[in-house]
Amino acid sequence: MELFIEVVPAEGVMHVRVKYLKDEVLTNHFYLNRDAEISYFSCDGQETPHESSNEEHPMFSGYTAQKVLAPNLRDCLELAYSLRLSGETGCCPYVREKIAPEFTFIRWETFCYPMFFEDWDSYRNTAFTACNIQLIVPKEYDVVASKKERDTAIGDSKKVVTYSHQDKGSNVFDCSVASYKKVKFSFGSVCFLSDLGAEKVQMVNDTMLKAISYMNEHFGVRHIEPNLVFAAIPDGYGSFVCPHNNVVFVEEATFSRAENLRAIVHEYIHLGWNPKVADSVQRARFFDEAFTSYFEVRVMAALFGGESFSAESKAEHAIDAIRRGEYKLVPIAEYGLHGYGGLSYTIGALCLHELCLLLGEPVFDNVTKAFLEKYKDVPVDFDLFCREYIGLSGKDNRRKLSRFFDDWIYTCSGISEYINAE
Numbered sequence: 001m002e003l004f005i006e007v008v009p010a011e012g013v014m015h016v017r018v019k020y021l022k023d024e025v026l027t028n029h030f031y032l033n034r035d036a037e038i039s040y041f042s043c044d045g046q047e048t049p050h051e052s053s054n055e056e057h058p059m060f061s062g063y064t065a066q067k068v069l070a071p072n073l074r075d076c077l078e079l080a081y082s083l084r085l086s087g088e089t090g091c092c093p094y095v096r097e098k099i100a101p102e103f104t105f106i107r108w109e110t111f112c113y114p115m116f117f118e119d120w121d122s123y124r125n126t127a128f129t130a131c132n133i134q135l136i137v138p139k140e141y142d143v144v145a146s147k148k149e150r151d152t153a154i155g156d157s158k159k160v161v162t163y164s165h166q167d168k169g170s171n172v173f174d175c176s177v178a179s180y181k182k183v184k185f186s187f188g189s190v191c192f193l194s195d196l197g198a199e200k201v202q203m204v205n206d207t208m209l210k211a212i213s214y215m216n217e218h219f220g221v222r223h224i225e226p227n228l229v230f231a232a233i234p235d236g237y238g239s240f241v242c243p244h245n246n247v248v249f250v251e252e253a254t255f256s257r258a259e260n261l262r263a264i265v266h267e268y269i270h271l272g273w274n275p276k277v278a279d280s281v282q283r284a285r286f287f288d289e290a291f292t293s294y295f296e297v298r299v300m301a302a303l304f305g306g307e308s309f310s311a312e313s314k315a316e317h318a319i320d321a322i323r324r325g326e327y328k329l330v331p332i333a334e335y336g337l338h339g340y341g342g343l344s345y346t347i348g349a350l351c352l353h354e355l356c357l358l359l360g361e362p363v364f365d366n367v368t369k370a371f372l373e374k375y376k377d378v379p380v381d382f383d384l385f386c387r388e389y390i391g392l393s394g395k396d397n398r399r400k401l402s403r404f405f406d407d408w409i410y411t412c413s414g415i416s417e418y419i420n421a422e
């Protein structure tokens with residue numbers, strides 16, 4: 001697969017050329033952003049007319065994309081199109097993606113390039129196996145991408161960045177294009193959208209170093225490669241991590257106050273302090289998000305005080321939502337089954353907070369350190385988690401811990417006390 005994208009921020013447009021080999025065209029049609037204007041369509045080297053219509057994508061209700069028929073191929077499919085993102089055609093309702101001089105985001109959620117899938121299974125199975133991606137931007141722009149950069153060539157007016165990758169299972173290419181101000185810190189580099197000023201840069205540095213040293217001390221020492229890149233994106237886009245290339249996209253407001261660095265602290269914890277999780281329990285999000293959210297609260301409370309950051313206040317909205325019946329009352333071990341992984345951020349974190357109260361912080365921290373070390377690369381599930389904590393916490397704690405896990409992991413007794421307390 002070849003994908004060449006030229007972004008012209010000043011004109012609000014991107015010009016794309018893409019080529020797929022026969023084996024990479026998995027369905028007899030593909031979806032593309034509905035604003036894309038196809039100027040060239042060719043099968044096996046022959047330009048041919050194409051058929052397309054705007055249709056709702058089966059995975060996203062209310063989201064309309066251009067459905068383009070791909071004829072039978074002997075060899076390859078090639079097309080060229082121009083895309084002016086109007087801000088209304090991304091399938092994430094919270095983002096209004098545009099190509100603009102100050103910032104451009106290219107990602108699959110906006111269907112900036114052809115998508116050959118109809119459901120989450122085919123989404124997961126669609127992988128770029130070997131591909132060549134090239135991004136062309138004006139010389140003064142920078143690109144931060146989810147793929148490893150192979151080469152950058154700078155010409156008189158343009159910069160050409162080439163990416164290639166073979167990591168199977170990854171079918172997305174995300175990148176931001178902006179004129180970034182890059183600052184190197186000991187924990188990684190941060191690409192700021194605007195000039196932050198020396199004082200705030202110092203604040204970012206001091207806060208992150210304090211946070212990292214707290215995590216090392218309480219949850220086990222981790223040496224995280226300093227090749228991390230935190231790239232600012234405009235507010236409203238939602239922070240997220242691209243683990244393959246150690247890129248974290250964070251909203252710009254994150255850097256405005258020390259307390260807002262919570263978002264970076266959170267992503268940083270994901271990189272070093274999550275146990276590995278068995279596939280079958282991943283949907284519960286407990287072992288990534290409950291752990292991370294709980295640690296995040298601990299770190300932030302240590303830095304800024306427990307009045308501003310606590311597991312109880314973090315869980316308030318979720319508890320209200322359960323009271324209102326927006327979620328059925330189900331045990332944490334069944335979150336995956338009900339698609340309630342989102343509750344792990346709040347109720348899951350609250351469970352770990354209660355566990356810490358029960359054991360006392362020094363014991364909890366020691367047990368957690370040992371647990372995270374042991375399960376850094378070995379997949380864990382709920383039974384194993386409970387057994388390990390019971391085994392590691394010492395004889396005296398055995399009975400109260402098994403009771404605790406019954407109440408908080410396997411039944412709803414623990415959380416019910418919060419729900420019934422007004």
Ligand SMILES: [Zn+2]
Pocket residue numbers: 266270288289292
């Ligand atoms: Zn997270």
